[in-house]
Amino acid sequence: MIIFSLKDLAIQDVAVCNCHSDNRLSEMLAFVKNGFSWTKKSESERQNFGLQLQHALEDFNEIFIPHMQEEEEVFQPMLVKYFEYEELKSLKATVIEEHYKWQALNSEKEQKYSKEEEICESSKYMFL
Numbered sequence: 522m523i524i525f526s527l528k529d530l531a532i533q534d535v536a537v538c539n540c541h542s543d544n545r546l547s548e549m550l551a552f553v554k555n556g557f558s559w560t561k562k563s564e565s566e567r568q569n570f571g572l573q574l575q576h577a578l579e580d581f582n583e584i585f586i587p588h589m590q591e592e593e594e595v596f597q598p599m600l601v602k603y604f605e606y607e608e609l610k611s612l613k614a615t616v617i618e619e620h621y622k623w624q625a626l627n628s629e630k631e632q633k634y635s636k637e638e639e640i641c642e643s644s645k646y647m648f649l
Contacts, residue, residue, distance in 0.1 A: 549581045 552574065559570045600609060 545581060545584060549577065549585075552577055 556570060556574060559567050562570075604612070
């Protein structure tokens with residue numbers, strides 16, 4: 522029902538069509554998550570990572586804050602204008618459900634990749 526409504530509106534606004542085409546938030550979260558692996562490294566390595574993280578966060582904020590402002594000023598009013606409250610609740614539930622599926626799929630891919638790395642690492646010594 523909601524997807525049909527979206528297609529009926531035929532919104533061609535570039536900002537709407539490309540609003541989530543980049544994945545900077547996921548990349549930033551992965552970078553921060555990777556930081557936990559640096560806790561066992563030397564102080565100088567941790568400081569280096571800290572500087573990298575600081576610069577990455579500054580760059581991220583330069584882009585992310587205006588993006589969020591655009592969502593609040595452009596997209597939120599459009600959603601309220603074109604959809605009933607119950608439709609928005611249903612859409613939110615669908616998005617959250619799809620997000621969890623996406624997370625589970627990515628987790629499976631990461632586990633498979635990790636397992637493949639282990640196999641490659643152990644098998645490279647078999648031919649020496």
